[in-house]
Amino acid sequence: MGIAYWVAFSPIVTNVITLVIMLVGAVGVLKAILDKRTIRCACLGTALNLPMTKITLIEDLSMAAMAAAMLLIR
Numbered sequence: 001m002g003i004a005y006w007v008a009f010s011p012i013v014t015n016v017i018t019l020v021i022m023l024v025g026a027v028g029v030l031k032a033i034l035d036k037r038t039i040r041c042a043c044l045g046t047a048l049n050l051p052m053t054k055i056t057l058i059e060d061l062s063m064a065a066m067a068a069a070m071l072l073i074r
Contacts, residue, residue: 011074015067022064029057 001021004014029052032039039052 012071015071018067019064019071022060022067026057026060026064029060033057 001014001018004010004017032052033054
């Protein structure tokens with residue numbers, strides 16, 4: 001998705017896909033937090049043993065909000 005943003009590939013498609021991916025990810029993180037499961041973060045969790053926390057949820061939701069805002073601005 002980063003490359004799609006970088007080369008400005010079909011901004012509407014890029015933002016819709018980003019919105020869907022981030023919302024699905026946020027639902028998974030929220031479910032893991034509510035179930036009190038310890039899941040390592042996908043980005044650096046394997047290298048530094050970072051668990052998913054509320055910060056991960058905030059990151060996913062903020063990226064989804066940015067994608068939604070970009071769709072509304074167009």
